[in-house]
Amino acid sequence: MRIDKYLKAARIIKRRTVANEACDNAHVSVNGRPVKASYEVKIGDIIEVGFGQRTLRVRVTDTEEHVGKANALAMYEVLSQN
DSSP: BBHHHHHHHTTSSSSSSHHHHHHHOOOEEEEEEEEOOOOOOOOEEEEEETTTTEEEEEEOOOOOOOOOOGGGGGEEEEEEOO
């Protein structure tokens, strides 16, 4: 699954277009490297998303395409929030 779609499905970012822009502006990195929106997410990847001064770091645990709001939190494990 593409990283922009994953961020939207996991409800880390509310809209896919915003997730796409975040990737284009190097606010999203996977395993320590900035990635483009077309990056294919794999289980076990560590994603870092910058929100202004805050950074969210998560580990991917699932890559379902269609997930309900209740199950979105099961798609990742939060490692740190700064």
